[in-house]
Amino acid sequence: MLRLFGHFIHIKMLALLILEMAVVGGAVYYLLSAGIHSPQMLKGLRGQLGQFSFIFAAAVGAAMVSMGLYSRSAMSDYRNLLTKVLIALALIVPLNFVATQLFHEKLYESTNAGTYWMVKAPLVWLAVILATRILFGFFNKREYMMHRIFILGSGARAASVRQMAFHGSNQTFLVAGTFDPGVADRGQLRDSYETVTNSDGAPDGADWLDIVRRAHASEIVVAMDDRSGLPVSQLLKCRVEGIHVTDYQTFCERETGRLDLDELRPSWLIFGEGFARGIVTDLVKRTFDVVVSSLFLLFTLPFTLVAAILIKLESKGPIFYSQERVGLHGKTFMVMKLRSMRQDAEAGGVQFATVRDPRVTRVGAFIRLTRIDELPQLINVLRGDMSFVGPRPERPFFVDQLNEAIPFYRERHCVKPGITGWAQVNYPYGASLEDSRQKLSYDLYYVKNHSLFLDFIIMLSTVRVILMQQGAR
Numbered sequence: 001m002l003r004l005f006g007h008f009i010h011i012k013m014l015a016l017l018i019l020e021m022a023v024v025g026g027a028v029y030y031l032l033s034a035g036i037h038s039p040q041m042l043k044g045l046r047g048q049l050g051q052f053s054f055i056f057a058a059a060v061g062a063a064m065v066s067m068g069l070y071s072r073s074a075m076s077d078y079r080n081l082l083t084k085v086l087i088a089l090a091l092i093v094p095l096n097f098v099a100t101q102l103f104h105e106k107l108y109e110s111t112n113a114g115t116y117w118m119v120k121a122p123l124v125w126l127a128v129i130l131a132t133r134i135l136f137g138f139f140n141k142r143e144y145m146m147h148r149i150f151i152l153g154s155g156a157r158a159a160s161v162r163q164m165a166f167h168g169s170n171q172t173f174l175v176a177g178t179f180d181p182g183v184a185d186r187g188q189l190r191d192s193y194e195t196v197t198n199s200d201g202a203p204d205g206a207d208w209l210d211i212v213r214r215a216h217a218s219e220i221v222v223a224m225d226d227r228s229g230l231p232v233s234q235l236l237k238c239r240v241e242g243i244h245v246t247d248y249q250t251f252c253e254r255e256t257g258r259l260d261l262d263e264l265r266p267s268w269l270i271f272g273e274g275f276a277r278g279i280v281t282d283l284v285k286r287t288f289d290v291v292v293s294s295l296f297l298l299f300t301l302p303f304t305l306v307a308a309i310l311i312k313l314e315s316k317g318p319i320f321y322s323q324e325r326v327g328l329h330g331k332t333f334m335v336m337k338l339r340s341m342r343q344d345a346e347a348g349g350v351q352f353a354t355v356r357d358p359r360v361t362r363v364g365a366f367i368r369l370t371r372i373d374e375l376p377q378l379i380n381v382l383r384g385d386m387s388f389v390g391p392r393p394e395r396p397f398f399v400d401q402l403n404e405a406i407p408f409y410r411e412r413h414c415v416k417p418g419i420t421g422w423a424q425v426n427y428p429y430g431a432s433l434e435d436s437r438q439k440l441s442y443d444l445y446y447v448k449n450h451s452l453f454l455d456f457i458i459m460l461s462t463v464r465v466i467l468m469q470q471g472a473r
Contacts, residue, residue, distance in 0.1 A: 012145065012172070013070040016132065016136055021058070021060065023128050023132070024125050025054055025056065027124050028052070028057070032053070060088075063088045064088050064129075065460050066088075066460035067091075068461060069081075069088065085129060087468070146173055147174075147218065149175060149176060150178065150211075150212055151179070151223050152179045152221065152231075152235075153179075154178065155224065157225055160248075160263075161175070161223050161248070164255060164256070176217040177215055179208065179231075179234075209241055219245075220238060220245050221246050221248060222246065248263065249263060249264065249272075257426060258442045258445045259448070261406070261437060261440065264408060269411075284452065285452070288452060289387050292459075293388055296388075297375075297378045300375050303372055304375050307363070308338065311339055315343070317339060318343075319339060320336055321337045321338065322335065325417065326399045327413070327417050328413065336377055336379055337373050337376055338372065338373040338375065339373075340363070340365070342359050385416075386418060388419055389420055390446070391421050391447070392421055392423065402433075405433055406440055408440070412440060414447060415446075415447050422458055423440075423446070
């Protein structure tokens with residue numbers, strides 16, 4: 001679980017999450033306490049004040065995480081930062097209302113808060129967030145806040161690692177130097193500490209451990225295109241002295257949350273970590289699916305009924321739409337959806353949905369953006385055809401084509417498909433072969449690392465995708 005947590009939230013963002021929740025909880029507790037003028041009453045209400053402050057801080061954390069405000073790239077996407085913060089604020093107001101109902105009325109009479117507090121507490125949070133984000137943004141890109149690595153190699157893999165390092169969304173690591181077994185191009189290595197080169201991987205007498213330590217680096221990324229000349233003795237010495245030695249694919253998986261399909265090898269999948277399955281794991285996953293889907297089905301029933309009425313009023317045809325999809329182990333099943341297109345939408349044959357697809361009705365456009373058309377799939381989850389979280393199920397027509405065109409595409413079917421998934425919260429709607437390749441890289445990451453914790457993170461992130469209308473057509 002800790003490894004998966006590190007994949008989603010970098011240690012810096014985790015520290016920011018803990019700091020902001022502690023400050024928000026402390027501020028709420030202080031303001032509530034300050035409103036109680038009787039020492040005797042304050043003493044009797046300290047427990048309730050503490051519980052309310054904790055619940056409010058937890059609600060704030062959930063809203064912030066759901067909007068991606070603690071993701072690895074959160075501080076690099078300043079364009080959408082304010083929008084996400086305001087949406088999180090809108091989520092916190094009703095969450096705060098629910099929290100206030102959990103406590104005795106006397107608490108709010110005593111603090112002179114009443115209904116006003118339901119607005120006051122979110123404003124306290126907003127002030128804290130603005131202050132901490134400004135300070136964090138100032139310090140975030142400083143070298144002493146970055147994880148320093150050495151790259152072993154000079155080919156395509158090494159270039160890919162450098163590209164990740166200098167990409168604007170990278171807030172986590174920098175390249176301290178390169179160990180190049182061949183001839184390195186020093187001009188490609190910006191802001192590097194030093195480059196060590198010769199045919200043996202290092203100059204005569206060079207101590208890699210000493211070089212890495214002097215550069216204050218803590219990891220060597222093995223990014224050689226050809227490992228036939230791997231300097232085992234140097235790497236082993238660094239490894240036993242506490243320097244992390246990481247292969248290229250594992251490093252990419254950790255830093256990007258997906259698998260690099262161009263460099264993916266069957267041996268890495270066979271011998272790598274992950275793919276944890278078992279009777280207990282499957283039982284817990286199934287219980288989670290049934291409980292969550294049942295709750296969602298009850299909660300969303302009014303939205304489904306309203307959408308069904310509007311669909312019937314706007315266009316001729318059935319309210320629900322069944323379509324064959326490929327599920328676990330390649331077996332097909334009929335997925336249920338609210339109809340969002342004209343009844344004759346596929347008169348010209350099977351095709352991907354496009355931007356502003358003319359086949360989509362006006363009601364259909366809305367329910368697709370808000371994902372209301374997917375709600376009947378909760379019944380598929382209860383029937384066992386799908387899971388709540390997993391790779392999106394594709395139609396057999398497309399699966400046959402993609403199996404031939406994209407390596408490892410069949411492997412995504414070793415888990416149940418889901419209503420939402422890791423690819424859906426990280427990549428927009430796929431309508432081409434290249435889109436399918438990119439989404440597969442995320443799907444395989446989920447297949448390799450799936451757990452209840454990752455499912456929970458995906459569910460929270462789905463809130464952001466729906467509210468910001470990302471990836472729907």
